[in-house]
Amino acid sequence: MSGTSTDGSRRVAISGIGIVAPGGVGTKQFWDLLTNGRTATRSISMFDASQFRSRVAAECDFDPVANGLSRREIRMWDRTTQFAVVAAAEAVADSGVLDVLVPERTGVITGTACGMTQSLDSEYAIVSDEGSAWQVDQAHASPYLYDYFLPSSMAAEIAWRTGAEGPVGIVSTGCTSGIDVITHAAELIAEGSADVVIAGASDAAISPITVACFDAIKATTPRNDTPESAARPFDRTRNGFALGEGAAIFVLESVDHARRRGAHVYAEIAGHAARANAYSMTGLRLDGRELAAAITAAMRDARVGPADLDYINAHGSGTKQNDLHETAAYKASLGHVAYQKPISTIKSMIGHSLGAICSLEVAACALAIEHSVIPPTANLHERDPQCDLDYVPLVAREQQVRVALNVASGFGGFQSAVVLTKPGAVAR
Template identity: 60%
Template sequence: MSRHIVITGLSVLAPGSTDTEGFWKMITAGRSAIRRTTAFDPTAFRSQAAGEIDLDPLACGFGHREIRRLDRAGLLAVTCARRAAAEAGIAAGTELDPTRLGVSVGNAVGSATSIENEYVVLSDEGREWLVDQSYQSPHLFDYFVPGSLARETAWAVGAEGPVSVVSAGCTSGIDALGHACQLIQEGRAEVMVAGATDAPVTPIAVACFDAIKATTRRNDDPEHATRPFDRTRDGFAIAEGAAMLVLEDSEHARRRGAEIYGTITGYAAQSNAYHMTGLARDGNEMTRAIGLALDEARADPTSVDYVNAHGSGTKQNDLHETEAFKKALGDHAYDIPVSSIKSMIGHSLGAIGAIEVATCALAIRDSVVPPTANLHEPDPECDLDYVPLEARERALDRVLTVGSGFGGFQSAMVLEKWRGGRG
């Protein structure tokens, strides 16, 4: 990347917390927030564990009309965007040119919660094949248009520059941030509010993952159900979440004296053209993405200090990733810590990649590697250092985060410690 793109603000909403520092304290303590699903009665479902956020929209500053209008994913996105913008000092009323401020939002399943709720009402709880449109919400159209999530985020921060949605399954969060970096690189924007949101804890979404057996069946012990890289792993817990980061050109950040978390120096995305949900054991497509991201960062594989893994806890993903790390990083793969925060907050689909990028920025800030919770019996075929159970203090100059999504999407991003002082 020819321009230095720095992170000047971030906000995370994830299961177990309602703010960024609460999230960070929880995952560095190795605590799991997975519980029995409460959003609906999960008794009829194969997987009954989920990662849910106990968010009070009124306490977050939303009015009753906004709460009625916005989907759950929209509420999460707007909350994070407002907080990240305020932390970065680009809230409404600042001298920032709004036409040079853009938004990039990643999302996998749109306004899933509201769409399902509307169907339940319009079909009289599924009893009517022909739905009665006289009962529909006036906001139904917005729920069907993923762009509404980016629009609401843009309105929340006063962005009048480029605004977009990136939907690439479970890599959407990383890809939305990568797209934002590219817009800054091209000079289309000076500042981007970028990240992702998803709220898929709904009966239809849970049923879909039940059908392909991707989610955990450990319903009697949800807190310990998700166990990436463990011999006894049996899938992930579906979750909701969001993260938004403020990205800007370092010179722009310097001129306004912004505090800086770190810098994004490399990004790449690849595809396997292989299978809708399957992954080849060889990990070649993730290997390529990692290699290209490191090349863009002009970084040698031996300079990576920590890898934030996709670590979904499915049998095939963990083997695929392990092989990719070995191929991309060589012998160095055995010498660096690797961990998965999905063991504690579940898998929030399109949102998780942005949450994991934010995690990397926090890890660099505090020189701490978060652990992989519930890793008691390491899979012999997953033979890297997956940081079981407890966080580690470690100076981090360069970190790698990766994502893997249904449809064959594979993405990687490199973050580095900022050594240029205050922006």
């Protein structure tokens, strides 16, 4: 790595962060939970889950009224949109950008894997009389059903609330959505289509249909008797992930724009890449070659090498095949250096919130850079001999982080990677 580039027009800064997550609403609460290694997984309380194989999830203790939403907004918006709006409000306030926004130079891009799952689930139950009627009666449907059907309504709500009149849209690439939405937003800034983009992902899919889907393929953990330690990525006893929910929204802007207004910058988006395995909807090659290719390309885009990485935030879902696939990908892309790098996964603490989780992981990377602390992998007591890298078990680690890598692997064969750096740490 070398010194700071003088050209800040194509470099992208994170200047605001907003969080809704299991364990607490707000960035401070999120970071406190992670760095203390606490887990937010518990028995599902949002509905009667007694009929399901997996009854564990990381739910958000979210009070929409306490978080500033009106009763009308609560009626109009699915929980996914409520999360996104509240997180966006925190991010915009944190950045201090609202007073200088130029509407036509401001965009909003949101990501989600499942969209408005809870509202669609409940509305179908209503119009079908709890599933007993094959021919549904639309007269009983919510007047907001169209908004539930289109996840882009979430981006539109944030745009209306912030006055953004630039690019507005949605990214939905399954479990990689939370990275892909941020890198898409960064590209809009780098190409000159916007100066500021409010971007991030939200999912609130803890519902009967989602739990049933993952039960069918046995991807979620059946460790129902000990839900607080059910998510065990990279552990020899792992048996699936714990479902989660939440949102992370960011204010992204060009480094030049941030400099001119004297903004605090958490980190820069230095490089990114995405690949697909063209292989299987849910299966993964054990050699991890497509994820390795994404990591290598992202590092090349960021102009860093394996030795430059200070921290890797893993996908770490806790399924048998993913953790082996991911470990192989690090070895393939980083070589022997892989054994020297601290790696951890926050899914061990806040579950797997599908499309939202990668945005929450990007937030964890930015905060690790900000505070020089690496969050741990909770519940990692018995390391799998085949997952033999430094997965930072149980306890957070104080360490300077100048360059962080975040990776994601999703159904459909999607593989994404993004490199974040300390402001000015890498020449561009």
